[in-house]
Amino acid sequence: MKRMVEVAVLFVIKKIGIAVACETLKLAKPLLGNNSQMRMALPVNMKLIKGELEIINAFLKEIGMNGCNSEIIETWTRQVRRLAYDMEDIVDQFMHVVGEYQQKGSWACARKVFKKHQYLFSLDEIAAKADMINKELMELSNRIGRWTQLIPVVSYNPAANYDSELLYQSGHDHSINDNELVGIDVNREILIKSLHLQDTSLRVIAVWGMGGLGKSTLVNNVYKNETISSKFSCHAWVSVSQSNKMIDIWRNMLKEIYGNDNRTFDAGSMNSAELRVELMKILDKKRYLIILDDVWTAETLFKIREVLVDNGLGSRVIITTRIEEVASIAEDGCKIKVEPLNDHDAWLLFCMKAFPKTKNNICPAELHQCGKDIVEKCDGLPLAIVAIGSLLSLKTRNIKEWRLFYYQLISEIHNNENLNRVEKILNLSYKYLPNYLKNCFLYCAMFPEDYLIHRKRLVRMWIAEGFIEQKGGCSLEDVAEVYLTELVQRSMLQVIARNSFDRIQCLCMHDLVRELAIFQSKKENFCTIYDDTHGVVQVGSDPRRMSVLQCNNNIQSSIDPSRLRTFIAFETCITTFSWYSFIPSESKYLAVLDLSGFPIETIPKSVGLLFNLRLLCLNDTNVKELPKSITKLHNLQTLNLERTEVLKFPQGFSKFKKLRHLLSWKLLDATYRSLNNWDSMEPSEGFWNLKELQSLNEVRATKVFVAKLGNLSQLRALSITRIRSSHCSQLCNSLSKMHQLTRLHIRAINKDELLFMENLTLQNPLEKLDLVGHLSEGTLESPFFSAHGSQLQQLELAWCQFIGSPVAQLSKLSNLTELRLTRVHTCQQINFHGKLFQKLKKLVLWDLPQVNQICIHEGALVSLECLHIDSLKKLRDVPIGIRFLSSIKEAYFTRMHSEFVRNLQTVKLNHISKVYWSTEGVCSVEREVTNLPGPSSTNPQWRILGGSGWVFI
Ligand SMILES: *[C@@H]1O[C@H](CO)[C@@H](O)[C@H](O)[C@H]1NC(C)=O
Ligand SMILES: *[C@@H]1O[C@H](CO)[C@@H](O)[C@H](O)[C@H]1NC(C)=O
Ligand SMILES: *[C@@H]1O[C@H](CO)[C@@H](O)[C@H](O)[C@H]1NC(C)=O
Ligand SMILES: *[C@@H]1O[C@H](CO)[C@@H](O)[C@H](O)[C@H]1NC(C)=O
Ligand SMILES: *[C@@H]1O[C@H](CO)[C@@H](O)[C@H](O)[C@H]1NC(C)=O
Secondary structure, eight states: OOOOOHHHHHHHHHHHHHHHHHHHHHHHHHHHHSSSSHHHHHHHHHHHHHHHHHHHHHHHHHHHTTTTTHHHHHHHHHHHHHHHHHHHHHHHHHHHHHHHHHHHOSSHHHHHHHHHHHTTTHHHHHHHHHHHHHHHHHHHHHHOOOTTTTTTOOOOOOTSSHHHHHHHHHTTTOOOOGOOOOOOHHHHHHHHHHOSSSSOOOEEEEEOTTTTTTTHHHHHHHTHHHHHHOOOOEEEEGGGGGGGGGGHHHHHHHHHHHHHHHOOOOOGGGGGEEEEEHHHHHTSSEEEEEEEOOOOOOOHHHHHHHTOOOSSSSSSSEEEEOEEEEEEEEEEEEEEEEEOHHHHHHHHHHHHHHHTGGGGOOOOHHHHHHHHHHHHTTTTHHHHHOOOOOOOOSSSOOOHHHHHHHHHHHHHHHGGGGGGGHHHHHHHHHHHSOOOHHHHHHHHTTSSOOOOOEEEHHHHHHHHHOOOOTTTTTOHHHHHHHHHHHHHTTEEEEEEETTTTSSSEEEEOOOOHHHHHHHHHTTTTTOOEOOTTTOOOOSSSSSSSEEEOOSSOOOOOOOGGGGGGEEEEESSHHHHHHHHTTTTHTTTTEEEEEEEOOOSSOOOOOGGGGGTEEEETTTTTTOOOOGGGGOOTOOOOOOEEEEOOOOOOSSSSGGGOOOOOOEEEEEETTTOOOOOOEBBBOTTGGGGTTTTEEEEEEOOOOOOHHHHHOOOTTTTEEEEEEGGGGGGHHHHHHHTTTSSSOEEEESSSSTSEEETTOOOOOSOOOEEEEEEEOEEEGGSSSIIIIIIGGGOOOOOOOOOOOOOOOHHHHHGOOSSSSSEESBBBBEEEEOOOOOOOOOOOOEEEEOOTTOEEEEEOOOTTOOOOEEEEEEEOOOOOBBBGGGGGGTTTEEEEEEEHHHHHHHHHHHHTTSSEEEEEEEETTTESSSSSOOOOOOSSSOOOEEEEETTEEEEE
């Protein structure tokens, strides 16, 4: 049984923990002085508050255990949360002052700083506020003591909790009748096959997928089919989510088994060991079929398996789970992944439920469009479709009413009793999230519906919010990526695209899951999703975060900017803008400010007041210059200036001691036809002091900078441009000092400048390398390529000249998953010999002016999934041997000669599911485009194909 936890409270407890840790207090000692009682008491007060919050947290857990859900507790919790948030602000102020003092190194100096910052706060003020919070918290604790006496005593009863109620609905009671089962035929076949008895050893079969897909329905359909179940002499359906106590699982299993035997049996009085012995005794002799419904942890499954003896009689265990890790325990052939219904089946199911009494369940024409809109909201989730369809069957068939329903769908989900099931099932997923994932999960709801969330962007935001905890030697980014994977495994986020070596690139949140996240966010004052498309926005009191999706009128004055931690705007119209303009002076605790796409040219000078700011994103704005005050943002971790005009920085850049990601470039040439399509930032003095910097994208090479680059030892991703021959030796030397670098982009100042990279060595295996410019002869035979190149996963060579074919020279790079050759001078023929590039998934050949023949031999490129050939003007024939590409899914032939396109029509390409072609300027599409990957957020290596408007990586 999971307990009720206030994540906000936990989060603040952790923060205070850091503030009152010995090291911090030691640093702060001189500041706390001895002339102010209040200031001296500050550490004590913080500790008291922490202690009180810990007790509150334990109390809330206890209440959750008892299933007590009174209004008093809710209101009280809200008050606690508010105080906890206040405390969070104060702790941030305190840490800032201590950090500032540490940097200045002396009290005298620090005092001056405080004078200057008087309008912000002083230590006395912090101390006074902490004192007040402490008192308020004590008062709150007294209050709950007074009022809980009025709550009827809830007896401790582990069964009386939220999921037993759910179990009632999602366990045996399947409200989908058999004649209404839709789209399960294939999975049903597989499931039935796996029950067949040729294999007499015990088999565990996993049915997995996100909540609401009808996994239990599928299993139940098979389980209760006489023809199938009669082959087993012993049956049990056990809902594992009912309780996390093993004894309850044993007991229920035994009851199920004996229930069928019709024997009187007192399982209730047996202890855990007795139950196990009894179970093993029975299961040893029978061919059993046991369903373990909704298993949440691998641990639980392993524990249950202890009694599931392999008796060699062909026994079967079917588990349903939302967790991939649990499903992975089943053998390879025994895993069934349940996918959402396709549009056709979803509609079918919806109509069955919404028009049960109509002949053939036909939807009246006037409701058709609206019905489709509603079904679309359910994203193929049978559970949601059934619930919503059933509800609509009770409403009058009136288009006005249906429209209204559509607009209210989201709030209906939370208000309407009939929809509780969907909500609860999804809610259960949320409740089962470990605490460290809860905030991360809620955060994703701040992005618009169906928005492609880029991994890097999300990860940087999580870190800025302080959601990610340092673990061992891993960087915060690494830990965050583990969190991300965990959310994906729990089906709370869906992966939309991975890069060629399988790293997550972008994600999306299922509509209903997102609605749940929004619901929870509101409840916990986590954030306000501002969208006034359908009238008034319901704003919780004092939201901590705000995401503006739609704003047609002025933003409501009821939102108090002074408590905001995060401001993100996806709506870039002027009304949002006018609201934003007073953020810097009012929202002094802001940690994340993302103004991507805003039509602004400057940012207010007062931005320097945002002492707590950790992430500033001005991506895709017209900002030309940063105000000088920006250098006051000592906590800044991410500064994103991509697609802006800012290429120069004010002096004092070295003060950004905590900067981890510095991204800045400006698009110059939207045709992507020149070597320098992007302009990059000037390295200001002090760049090389940014010791924590991990990404530097893109920076111009200068003599000084190239020499000092080695200082940036934490760099993982570097794009360096405008390189001259004279820089190369020093550059290679500096790069050899880095031990974290995994992504490297090197670009010459112009197409004639020779790049001498033969001395390139790195301590770390590179994942990704781009070399843009005229490479000196022998670069590809250099030690880097011959010794370490085999670890390389992605390679781009552009604007290079080769006498022979680069493909032959690159053949040693056996681990490549992606290869791009752009504007490379080569010989006329490119041959992919047998066994070449066995792991390559993506191949891009762009503008190779000499090439007139491409030949793929059998056995080469066996893993290739995507082939893109663009602007090969001399190529008239379709690549020979394209039929050997057995894994290929997509092929693009863009801006090709018209004769090539004619020849393309005569070749059989049936083995490729998507083929696109275009001649220069004209674009035609053979098959429908779906899910084109979007441009990656930080890597500017995407192109817009001329004339066609296609955009992809
Ligand atoms: C109090 O602080 C003053 C300087 O601020 C110092 O001279 C004095 O010794 C301190 N007294 C104690 C008891 O620490
Ligand atoms: C039970 O399963 C068998 C085999 O798949 C099938 O032919 C039969 O129709 C099913 N019976 C019911 C009642 O669904
Ligand atoms: C590479 O290193 C060798 C040995 O240190 C040196 O002689 C040579 O000049 C270097 N080449 C370049 C292009 O820097
Ligand atoms: C290819 O990559 C794998 C995994 O990164 C690594 O273990 C292997 O050694 C690499 N192969 C070569 C030839 O370096
Ligand atoms: C930057 O802006 C572009 C275009 O507006 C958008 O596609 C991208 O996701 C944004 N990236 C970040 C990190 O905000």
